[in-house]
Amino acid sequence: MAETDREIKDSLVRAGRPDRVEGRHVNMPVELGSTMVFDTLAAFEAARAERYRSGTLYYNRYGNAASFKLETALATLEGASAVTLTSSGVAAITLTLMALTAPGTHLLVADNVYGNTRAFCDGVLAGQNVEVEYFDPMIGGRISALFRPNTAAIMFEAPGSGTFEVCDAPAIAEACRAHGVTSVFDGTWATPVFCRPLSLGVDVLVYSASKYISGHSDCMLGVVACSDADLAMRIRKHVMAVGDKTGGQEVMLVLRGLRTLDVRMKAIDAAGRRIADWFAGQPQVKRLLHPAFESCPGHEFWKRDYSGAAGLFGVIFHPCADDDVRAFVDALRHFGIGVSWGGYESLVLPVRPVRTAQRWDEPGPLIRFNIGLEDTQSLIDDLDAALPLMNTGLEA
Ligand SMILES: Cc1ncc(COP(=O)(O)O)c(C=O)c1O
Incomplete structure (x- = not known):
């Protein structure tokens, strides 16, 4: 092994x-x-x-x-x-x-x-x-x-x-x-x-x-x-x-x-954490669901059992209208809208969690991001330009 x-x-x-x-x-x-x-x-x-x-x-x-x-x-x-x-x-x-x-x-x-x-x-x-x-x-x-x-x-x-x-x-x-x-x-x-x-x-x-x-x-x-x-x-x-x-x-x-998995995962980990960190500083963001961040349930188990983080994570935003979520997602130029993940292209997808054993209580939208291999600053600039379209009432 x-x-x-x-x-x-x-x-x-x-x-x-x-x-x-x-x-x-x-x-x-x-x-x-x-x-x-x-x-x-x-x-x-x-x-x-x-x-x-x-x-x-x-x-x-x-x-x-x-x-x-x-x-x-x-x-x-x-x-x-x-x-x-x-x-x-x-x-x-x-x-x-x-x-x-x-x-x-x-x-x-x-x-x-x-x-x-x-x-x-x-x-x-x-x-x-x-x-x-x-x-x-x-x-x-x-x-x-x-x-x-x-x-x-x-x-x-x-x-x-x-x-x-x-x-x-x-x-x-x-x-x-x-x-x-x-x-x-x-x-x-x-x-x-x-x-x-x-x-x-x-x-x-x-x-x-x-x-x-x-x-x-x-x-x-x-x-x-x-x-x-x-x-x-x-x-x-x-x-x-x-x-x-x-x-x-x-x-x-x-x-x-397999031959390039190690370099891809490490590049995606670094980019994902940088972008998650950027999200954490935005007023529209209520909570980051990224295992490498303390706000994610079970972060302590991630620290114990994992040596890195993939580039797929969630962001919970403060409540806003559905149309604002659509406007934000549609405005992104570097993020494709689609299921699946793990390729070289960044993706975005609003998620509605289905729960039957517990309740999902978050009133605001949850959006999943898959960070790809584009230039990280290009992705941040893209997100930064689109985020004001999310009218959460908490913009800077
Ligand atoms: C966690 C997880 N497991 C399994 C699958 C299914 O894999 P596939 O699309 O290869 O059938 C997916 C697909 O999105 C997934 O996200």
Whole structure:
């Protein structure tokens, strides 16, 4: 496992590269195919017997040389015994939850999970008689009180989607272990550059490599990583049984994205903090929801468990009219309006948190910013020019 900053940087460059033959390519080429052929029936049968294992060449739906390289690289970075790739981050989440639950089981879900995770739990799992219960993400070790004899798994995330609370992941993971409940953690925000959740004790790490890992908003891919080999195989078989798979081009683009992940994350961290700091000084701003700032719930857990901050954060503004929010967002020239994040372009999106375990009491607008790789001062100038359009009554 890559642990120190130096090991992570070296692994990002070295892991999952082509085999060391003379005249090798620097990156794995795009690998396309369906049938793989064998010269003897015995070789084919041996491959079929081992087809679920990462590294076995059998049929392209189970993986190929390039996808196995990516799985190995990610397993090294995350300290996982095995990694399975999926067609998107959502597929990583939904297929994992399907593998871990069954009718009659109970699933605990943090109240601040990604919107599609909630939609899947309510729209699909609940319809299959899985009892879905939402909990306060800041519950920490007190999660034990919610466990029932039929609790199969918990799904949580840090920082929370849209609202950025950082939970006490080690305390939640430890409580799960003590009660035999499988913990599933969405670690998309931090990437292995800033946090390795398996080392914090979570059983299953899922994430969207469509964001920072690939880094250029030009492909989609999901990742499931586990420390326990049996658990990893159980989820992998489920992914294969459903027939989910990644494309050759996506695998190549994600492998390529890994090579620059460290420099991108560090540049984005510095830019994000500078812009968040600028926001903190603006009279229209009520509160910053950036894990590296004290105003963000769980800032102390971020300080303990993370070595840096991604460039995605929220800002709560003092109340103003909806039209003012629209005017502000529309006036920004450097920020695209769109879902997803983690590419090189800055993005902006108003967020309306959905809560069922607690209430969201903030009356003012919450806006999410994804800081990209543009010049930081250009972004600040852009925000500075547009912000007076937010008529909060508190302008300087
Ligand atoms: C926290 C989080 N997890 C998962 C996903 C889903 O990833 P994908 O878009 O690759 O399906 C997203 C997408 O926005 C996300 O924000």
